[in-house]
Amino acid sequence: MRSFLYIGFFVFYFGLFPVDQSEAPLFFELPVEFDETLQKSSVGEFMEDGFIAPVSIELVSDEGNPLFYSSSIRTTVCDDEICEIMYVKLYWDLVGEYVGFDTLVKHPLTKFDHEPFTHVDYERLHELLKNEGSILKFKQKDELIDKEKVRASDVVDGTTGATSVEIKKEVVEGALYSSYTLWHLAYNGKVKNMITEQTALRIDDQLLKQLLNSSRSGYKLFAFHNFEEKEYQVYRKYWLSALKNDMPLTRKYILNNLPEKIWNTKNAQEDVCALFSYYDVNTKTYLLNKLKKTANVSARSLEYISDGLTDLNSNQTKQFLSLVRNRKEITPNTKSNIAQASDNKNFKYSYLIDEYERNK
Amino acid sequence: MVNLKYNISERFDNLAVNIHDPMILRLFGLLVLSNLCLFFSAAQTVLIEAESFDDPGGWVVDPQFVEQMGSPYLMAHGMGSPVENAHTKFLLQQSGVYHVWVRSKNWAPGEWEAPGRFQLAINAKTLPETLGLTPGWSWEYAGQVSLEKGETKLELIDLTGFNGRCDAVYLSTDKEAPPRNYEELAEWRKEESKEMNVPEEVLEFDLVVVGGGIAGCASAIAAAEQGLKVALIHDRPVLGGNASSEIRVHTLGIYGHFERILRMLDTEHYPNGSPEAHKDEIKRHGNVEKYQNIHLFTNWRAYDASTEGNRITSVDARHTSEGRRIRFIAPRYVDSTGDGWIGFWAGANFMYGREAVDTYGEAYEEWGELWSPEEADDFVMGSSVLWRTLKADAPVDFPEVPWAEEVAQSHQATEGTWKWELSRLDLHQIDDAEEIRDHMLKAIYGSFANAKKAEGGENLTFEWISYLVGKRESRRLEGDYIFTFNDVTEQRKFPDSVVMETREVDVHYQQNLKDGDKPDFLSEAIFYKTPMYYIPYRSLYSKNIDNLFMAGRNFSCSHIGLGGPRVMRTTGQMGAAVGIAAAICEKYGIDPREVYTDHLDEYMKLIEAQKSYTLLAPKR
Numbered sequence: 001m002r003s004f005l006y007i008g009f010f011v012f013y014f015g016l017f018p019v020d021q022s023e024a025p026l027f028f029e030l031p032v033e034f035d036e037t038l039q040k041s042s043v044g045e046f047m048e049d050g051f052i053a054p055v056s057i058e059l060v061s062d063e064g065n066p067l068f069y070s071s072s073i074r075t076t077v078c079d080d081e082i083c084e085i086m087y088v089k090l091y092w093d094l095v096g097e098y099v100g101f102d103t104l105v106k107h108p109l110t111k112f113d114h115e116p117f118t119h120v121d122y123e124r125l126h127e128l129l130k131n132e133g134s135i136l137k138f139k140q141k142d143e144l145i146d147k148e149k150v151r152a153s154d155v156v157d158g159t160t161g162a163t164s165v166e167i168k169k170e171v172v173e174g175a176l177y178s179s180y181t182l183w184h185l186a187y188n189g190k191v192k193n194m195i196t197e198q199t200a201l202r203i204d205d206q207l208l209k210q211l212l213n214s215s216r217s218g219y220k221l222f223a224f225h226n227f228e229e230k231e232y233q234v235y236r237k238y239w240l241s242a243l244k245n246d247m248p249l250t251r252k253y254i255l256n257n258l259p260e261k262i263w264n265t266k267n268a269q270e271d272v273c274a275l276f277s278y279y280d281v282n283t284k285t286y287l288l289n290k291l292k293k294t295a296n297v298s299a300r301s302l303e304y305i306s307d308g309l310t311d312l313n314s315n316q317t318k319q320f321l322s323l324v325r326n327r328k329e330i331t332p333n334t335k336s337n338i339a340q341a342s343d344n345k346n347f348k349y350s351y352l353i354d355e356y357e358r359n360k
Numbered sequence: 361m362v363n364l365k366y367n368i369s370e371r372f373d374n375l376a377v378n379i380h381d382p383m384i385l386r387l388f389g390l391l392v393l394s395n396l397c398l399f400f401s402a403a404q405t406v407l408i409e410a411e412s413f414d415d416p417g418g419w420v421v422d423p424q425f426v427e428q429m430g431s432p433y434l435m436a437h438g439m440g441s442p443v444e445n446a447h448t449k450f451l452l453q454q455s456g457v458y459h460v461w462v463r464s465k466n467w468a469p470g471e472w473e474a475p476g477r478f479q480l481a482i483n484a485k486t487l488p489e490t491l492g493l494t495p496g497w498s499w500e501y502a503g504q505v506s507l508e509k510g511e512t513k514l515e516l517i518d519l520t521g522f523n524g525r526c527d528a529v530y531l532s533t534d535k536e537a538p539p540r541n542y543e544e545l546a547e548w549r550k551e552e553s554k555e556m557n558v559p560e561e562v563l564e565f566d567l568v569v570v571g572g573g574i575a576g577c578a579s580a581i582a583a584a585e586q587g588l589k590v591a592l593i594h595d596r597p598v599l600g601g602n603a604s605s606e607i608r609v610h611t612l613g614i615y616g617h618f619e620r621i622l623r624m625l626d627t628e629h630y631p632n633g634s635p636e637a638h639k640d641e642i643k644r645h646g647n648v649e650k651y652q653n654i655h656l657f658t659n660w661r662a663y664d665a666s667t668e669g670n671r672i673t674s675v676d677a678r679h680t681s682e683g684r685r686i687r688f689i690a691p692r693y694v695d696s697t698g699d700g701w702i703g704f705w706a707g708a709n710f711m712y713g714r715e716a717v718d719t720y721g722e723a724y725e726e727w728g729e730l731w732s733p734e735e736a737d738d739f740v741m742g743s744s745v746l747w748r749t750l751k752a753d754a755p756v757d758f759p760e761v762p763w764a765e766e767v768a769q770s771h772q773a774t775e776g777t778w779k780w781e782l783s784r785l786d787l788h789q790i791d792d793a794e795e796i797r798d799h800m801l802k803a804i805y806g807s808f809a810n811a812k813k814a815e816g817g818e819n820l821t822f823e824w825i826s827y828l829v830g831k832r833e834s835r836r837l838e839g840d841y842i843f844t845f846n847d848v849t850e851q852r853k854f855p856d857s858v859v860m861e862t863r864e865v866d867v868h869y870q871q872n873l874k875d876g877d878k879p880d881f882l883s884e885a886i887f888y889k890t891p892m893y894y895i896p897y898r899s900l901y902s903k904n905i906d907n908l909f910m911a912g913r914n915f916s917c918s919h920i921g922l923g924g925p926r927v928m929r930t931t932g933q934m935g936a937a938v939g940i941a942a943a944i945c946e947k948y949g950i951d952p953r954e955v956y957t958d959h960l961d962e963y964m965k966l967i968e969a970q971k972s973y974t975l976l977a978p979k980r
Contacts, residue, residue: 096726132884133871133884133885137885137887138864138885138887140889189724189725189726192726193725193726196726217874247873247874247875247876248872248873248874248876249729249730249873249874252729252873253729256734256735257734280872280876281784281785281786281880282739282784282785282786282870282873284786285784285785285786286737286785289785313786313787314496314786314792314795315786315787315788315792316786319786346470346471348466348469348470348495349495349496350495351494351495351496351498351540352496355541
C-alpha cells in the first residue's frame with residue numbers, strides 16, 4: 001500500500017515539476033536558451049481562489065543572472081456547478097509581464113468534452129494571454145455567459161453557445177473558463193508585485209546593465225525606477241537614449257526624476273532639449289512644463305525647441321512663446337525660427353505668433 | 361450675444377407691427393443694428409448669430425464650447441455628405457454696399473483642402489468666397505454685396521458634410537472686421553447687441569438644478585417629490601447627458617437607496633452608441649415632465665453665477681439658439697453641469713488633474729504611474745465620441761479624407777467604443793474640448809476611410825456619429841469631504857453614507873503611453889475590483905460656497921476616487937441624495953452643511969425611506 005503512495009507521489013510531483021529543464025516551453029517570448037545549466041530557486045508562494053494549495057514562484061537564472069520567473073500551477077476551473085483541475089506552467093519576465101506558458105507532462109489543456117487543445121488552440125491561448133487589455137479583464141466570472149441561453153453540459157467549458165460575441169472573439173473556443181482563469185493568473189497583481197520586489201532585491205551593476213541593454217521597454221523603465229543620483233551620472237547615455245527612443249511612460253519618468261543637480265547643468269538641459277523632435281506629444285508638453293518651472297533655461301535649449309516649432313500644438317506653441325517672452329536673451333536662430341513659423345502658411349498656429357507679437 | 365427684446369423694441373419702435381409678436385421676433389432672428397453706428401457713424405452694421413437662424417436645415421446647433429470661443433454655433437455635421445442649407449431672414453434698415461464677414465474656423469488645417477468648407481448666399485446670390493479656411497476662430501471675409509433695405513435672406517451652403525462651422529454673420533458698410541481676440545470680441549458683441557448686464561427675465565424657485573444629465577434629473581425629481589419648486593436647466597434639447605441619445609453611453613452602477621427614482625432615468629445595458637438610447641430617453645422625458653413642480657428649461661445654457669459673500673444669489677442662463685436670457689434665483693443651487701461651472705463661476709474650491717500618489721495615499725502598486733503619478737499632472741481620464749456604421753445593400757462612396765490621416769494613420773474601425781478616448785497633457789478637458797472633439801472626428805473619419813478601403817468595406821456607411829464630447833472627468837468641486845481610493849479599499853462607512861456602489865474603480869490611461877505606435881485616441885482601463893463602498897453626503901456640497909450642492913462627476917473626490925462612482929447610476933444616486941437634502945434645507949431654512957451637522961438623523965431616515973417610498977409622482 002505504501003509503495004503505491006510513493007508511486008502516486010512520484011507521478012504527481014514530477015507531473016507538476018518536470019525534471020527536464022532543457023526544453024523550451026510551448027510559448028516563450030524571451031531570447032533564452034534552455035539547457036540543463038539553468039538554475040531555479042523559489043522566491044515565494046501565492047494562493048488564489050481555486051488553487052488546491054499555495055503555488056510557488058520560481059526565479060530561473062543563468063550563472064546567477066536572473067532570466068525570468070515561472071510557476072507550475074494546479075488550479076480548479078469551475079462554472080456554477082462543475083469543477084475540473086487544470087495544470088499549466090506560466091512564465092513572466094523580470095518585471096512580471098507574461099511571456100509564455102507550457103503544459104505539464106501528461107496534462108494537456110482540454111476543452112469541450114475533454115477534447116485536448118489543438119495547436120491552433122494553444123496559439124490562440126498565447127495570443128489571449130499576451131493581450132493585457134483583453135475583455136476578460138472587465139468581466140466577473142458570472143458575466144461570461146448569458147445565463148438564459150445556457151445549454152446543459154456536463155463539462156466546465158461546454159457552454160460556448162451562450163458566450164457573448166465580444167468574449168468569443170478573444171478566448172479559445174470551447175475553453176471559456178480555462179481562458180478566463182489563465183488570463184487572470186497571467187495578470188495577477190500579487191504575482192507582479194512579488195516578482196518586481198524580488199528583481200529589485202537582486203539589482204546590482206550587472207543586472208542594471210542587463211536591464212538597460214534589453215530591448216524590453218518594461219526592463220528599461222524598471223531600471224530607471226531603481227536609479228539613484230549616481231546612476232543618472234554613470235548611465236547618462238542610457239537615459240538619453242531612452243528619452244530618444246523609449247515609450248512615453250519611460251520618458252516621463254526620466255524627466256520627472258532627473259536629479260536637479262544634473263538638470264540644472266547647461267549640458268544636460270541642452271542634451272535633453274536637443275532630442276525634442278524625437279519626443280511624442282505628451283513628452284513635449286511634459287518638457288515644456290518642466291522648463292517653465294526651471295529658473296535658468298539656456299538660450300540654446302529654447303533654440304532646439306524652436307527648430308520644431310511648426311510641429312507644436314496650439315497650447316504647446318503658447319507655452320513655447322511664453323518661455324521665450326520671459327527671457328532676456330534668445331539666439332538669432334530662435335528668432336529666425338519664430339519669424340519663419342509666423343510666415344509659414346502651412347503652420348496652423350501661425351496666428352498665435354502674430355497674437356504674441358502684438359501683445360509683446 | 362444679443363438682448364433680443366431690448367434691441368428690437370428700440371430699433372423698430374416705429375414699425376407698424378407688434379414687435380413682441382413671437383412670429384415677428386422669429387422673423388427677425390437675432391438681428392442687431394448698432395445704436396452707436398446709427399447715431400454717431402455712417403456705418404450700417406448687422407450681426408446675426410448663426411444659431412438663431414430661422415431654419416438651420418441640416419446644420420446642428422453646437423453650444424458646447426461657448427466658454428472657450430464665445431457663442432453657440434451652427435455646424436454641418438453631415439458625416440461626409442453636405443447637409444441641407446440653413447436659412448434665415450432679417451430686415452435691413454438701410455440700402456447700401458455691405459462687406460460681409462463670417463466667423464468660422466478651419467478645424468483641420470494642413471496641406472489639404474479644409475474639410476469644413478461652406479459658402480454664404482445673400483438674397484439667393486452666392487458670395488464667391490469659400491469659408492471655413494482659416495485656422496482658429498476668426499472672421500473670414502465673404503465678399504461685398506449691394507443690398508436694398510427690407511427683408512434680406514441669408515443662406516449657409518455646406519460644401520462637404522465635414523463639420524463646417526459658422527458662428528455668426530456680420531455685415532457692415534465699413535470694411536472693418538470685428539475683433540478676433542476672445543476678450544475683445546466678447547466686449548464688441550456686448551456693444552453690438554447693447555446687452556444689459558442683467559437678464560431681462562427673472563424667475564424664482566426653491567431649488568435651481570443646472571445640468572440635465574442623470575444626476576441633475578435625479579436631483580430634480582427627488583426635490584420635487586419632497587414638494588420643492590425646481591428649475592432644471594439643461595443646454596441640450598434632450599435630457600440624460602452622457603446617457604442621452606446624443607451621446608449614448610449606457611448607465612452603469614447600482615441603484616443604492618434610489619431604485620425607484622433611478623429606474624425612471626437610466627438605460628438598458630445596450631452597447632454604447634446604440635440607437636436604443638432613444639427609447640430610454642423617451643422614458644426619461646416622460647418621467648421628468650410629469651412632475652408639475654419641475655420647471656424644465658431645455659436648450660438653456662447657464663453662463664454665470666452671481667454671489668454675495670459665500671452665497672450664490674442667482675444663476676444666469678441663455679437660450680442656446682434664441683439668445684434670450686433668464687436670471688434664476690433660489691436659496692440653493694445644484695451644480696450637475698459635469699464641468700462644475702456653477703461652482704467655478706461662484707468661486708468654489710475645485711480640483712483638476714491627477715493628484716500625486718502620496719497626496720491621499722492612492723497607490724495601486726502593480727500599476728504605478730499609470731494609476732497615480734509620482735507628481736501631480738493633468739493626465740485625467742479622457743473624453744469619448746461614439747459612432748456607428750452599417751452595411752448598405754450596395755457600395756457607398758466616401759470622399760478622401762487626407763486631413764484625417766495624421767490622426768487615424770493606418771487604424772481601421774467600424775464603430776467607436778469606450779476605448780475611443782482622448783486625454784493628452786497639452787489638452788484641458790474643458791478649455792480644449794473643441795479640439796478634443798475635432799481630434800476624435802479626425803480619428804473616426806480616418807479609421808472609417810481605412811476600413812472602407814479594406815476588403816469588404818465597400819458597402820460600409822455611417823449610421824451615426826455623435827458631435828458631442830462625452831466627458832469622463834473635468835473639474836471636481838471640493839466638499840467638506842473628499843472621497844478617495846482609500847474609502848474604497850477600506851470600505852469605509854460613514855454616518856452620512858448616502859451613496860453606495862460595488863462598481864470597480866476603473867481608471868483609464870492612453871494606450872500610447874506604453875506603446876508609442878498605438879493611435880493616440882485609444883485608451884485602456886485598469887480595474888480595481890471591490891466589495892461595496894460608500895460616499896458620504898459631505899462630498900456633495902461645496903466647502904466654501906454655502907448654498908451649493910454638487911452631484912455628478914464634479915462631486916468632491918480625488919482623481920482615483922472618481923474612477924468608480926463616475927458612472928451614471930451612481931451619479932444619479934448623488935443627485936437623488938442632494939434633492940432630498942435640499943428639501944431638509946428648505947424645511948428649516950438652512951444650508952447644505954447644516955443638514956449634516958444638525959439634521960442628519962432626519963435626513964438619513966428620509967434617505968432610507970426611499971427604498972419603500974411608493975408615492976407616485978403628482979400628475980399635471
